[in-house]
Amino acid sequence: MQPPEAIAVGCSQGSFHALRTLLGGIDRRLTQTLLICCHTSGDVSALCDLLASHSTLPIREARERQPATGGTVHVAPAGYHLLLENDRHFALSVDEHVRYSRPSIDVMFGSATDVYGASLIGVVLTGANSDGAEGLARIRRRGGVAVVQTPEGAEAPAMPRAALEKAGADYCLPLEQIAPLLNRLCLA
C-alpha cells in the first residue's frame, strides 16, 4: 500500500488531552499533511502555542489561501469551516454551522477527501456530539482509511461512537495506540 498524503483529525470535548497525546507520539520524520478540526470556542493560535511544546511536528493555525504543507500540523481557525482547494491550498468559509459546529469536522473531512481521495486517513477522537461521522463515512467510500478512538476509553465517547455507527472503522484503538499506528501507515 502507498503511504497516504494526509491525515485529517477531528476532536471535540476532551481534545486538548487527546491532541497532546496524539501529536506527542507522531514520528517527526512524517512528511504527511496533518489537518485538525477541533471544536474550541477559544483562540486557536493560543491552542497551537499550548500544543507546540508537545507536538513533534510544527503546529499552526491554517491560514486562508496558504498551502497545506507536509510535515506540518494545520489547525482549523475558530469560527470558520476549513476546506481545501484542489491545488492543496486552504480555503475558509462562514457558511452555516454543521451539527452546531463551525469549524465542522464533517466539512473538513469532506473537503479533504475530495482532494486526497484514497490517500487520506481520517481520525475521530473524543467528543460529545456526532460531528465527523458523516465525513468519516465519505472518507471510507472514497477508499481512505478510517481510524476511531475506542469510545470506552475516550473522555467523551459520543463522537467516536457515532463515527463507528455511521462509518465503521478500519482501526478502532485506544488513544495511546493511534500515533504509533499512524507512524506505521505513513512511514510504510
Place this chain on the structure above:
Amino acid sequence: MPAPLPDIELERIEVDLFVSALKRRFGFDFSEYAPASLTRRVRQMMHVHHCDSITALTARMLHEGDFVNEVVQGLSVPVSEMFRDPPVFRTLREQVLPLLASYPRINVWQAGCASGQEVYSLAILLQEAGLYERSHIFATDFNAAALKRAQEGIYPAKDAQLWSRNYIEAGGSQSLSSYYSARYDFIRLHERLRQNITFTNHNLVTDKVFCEAHLVLCRNVLIYFSNELQNRTLALFRDSLVRGGYLCLGLRESLDFAPAAADFTAIDASLRLYRRKLHPASGEPDAAA
C-alpha cells in the same frame, strides 16, 4: 464504451456546466469563485431540492420559472451577526470614525451586505459618534432577496442576546434594545437608522466602481473568491476609496496573494483594517498623472 471516470471528476464537469448555465442564462457569474466552497454549496442545494445529480439541478434552473432565485439564495454570502468580532467595531468606533469626522460628507460602502446585520451596526456606530446626519451608507449585494431582508431590518429575537453582548464589547454605551422594537419572536430595527442607508443591487464580480467612499466594509465575502477575483475586487475597493480612505475585511482574510494589497497600508493588520495609501503606488492607474 469510454473509460469510467471517477465520481469526483464527473462532479467537476457537472459543477462547471452548472456555473456556465447560470452565467449564460441569468448573468450571474460564479466562474471565479473558489471551487471548494462553491462545490459544497451546489451539492447542498442538490440535496435540499431533492435532485439526483448536479445536472438535474442545472436542468431545473434552466427550465423552471423562478427557481434561479433559490439558486442565487443558496450561493449567497450567509447570515452574519450585529457587531460580529466586537474588537473590529470597537476599533472602527475609537480610531476610524474620529478621523472620518474631518470630512463634511461621509460615504460608507458595505459591499456584500447580505441580510444587513453589519449595516445597522455601522449606522449605530455613526449615530453614537454624532456623524450619522452627514453620512450615507451604501449597502450592496447581488442577492435581491437578501437586500430586501436587509432593508426590512427584521431579525429573530433569539439573536438579540448575542448581538447585545457584541455591542457592549464593541464599546456601545447604551443598550442595543434602544435601537429596535421587539414584537413576538422578532426585533425590528428603528426607521431612523435606515434614514441614510441606500440598499442597492451591485455585483462585485461584474459591476464597476460604485461610489466615492471614505470607508469600505467587506467582511468574509472575498474568502469565497479565487485569488484573481479577490485581487480585482481589492483594486475595485481601492478605486472607490478616497486617498486615505479605510477598508475593513474579515478577521481571517489573507491578502498574501493579492498584488493590489500594495496600495493599502495596515492600520491594524490583526483586525484586517487598512487604509488606501495617500500617494499612488506604481501599479495604480493614476500613478503617472
